[in-house]
Amino acid sequence: MKDWALKLDDALWAYKWLLKLRLAIKKLNFDLQIVGKHKLLQLNEMEEFQNQAYENSKIYKECTVKWHDNRIVPRAFxxxxxxxxxxxxxxxxxxxxxxxxxxxxxxxxxxxxxxxxxxxxxxxxxxxxxxxxxx
Structure with missing residues (x-):
């Protein structure tokens, strides 16, 4: 009986926290599949933003090279x-x-x-x- 009485407190404590956790999950609508899809969407958006920044820097560099090349005066030696x-x-x-x-x-x-x-x-x-x- 002694062993059962010691384990009862731990079991009740774990059950209480399990109930609180289930309520919290329902309250927050914490579905792992939905969260996983949302994270994947955020990663895709970040990768798209990175690609746009790369393209913009490439366009800027091309324009800068064109501008510089137009300012070079041809010389005849x-x-x-x-x-x-x-x-x-x-x-x-x-x-x-x-x-x-x-x-x-x-x-x-x-x-x-x-x-x-x-x-x-x-x-x-x-x-x-x-x-x-x-x-």
Missing amino acids: LPGKLKSRWFGPFVIKDVTPYGAVELHGKDGTKFKENLENLENFENELILVRKNAETD
Whole structure:
């Protein structure tokens, strides 16, 4: 009898909560099939929204490329008109801390270039550092 009396309280408690749960399900009209269909519908709507956003971004990119391409001015280059600044050996007159180099050619041309673009070709590129005493 003792074991039955201990289990009776647990059984009554479980029965009480089962009744409350059934009432709650009926009250909320909680049908698992309907809820499952509703979730599936929401997922489909979200996927459709994602596809529309992808298409809109694709259209925007195409329009941006068209706009940019329309603003490009066509240029005609005649042979002999283009001259390279990279002819002959150069002397480095000044190097800045950030890698900019001032180059001087033998014909008096001066320009600045990035140090990464320079190559030492058969010792024709000479490094000359300016001293504060000589200036």
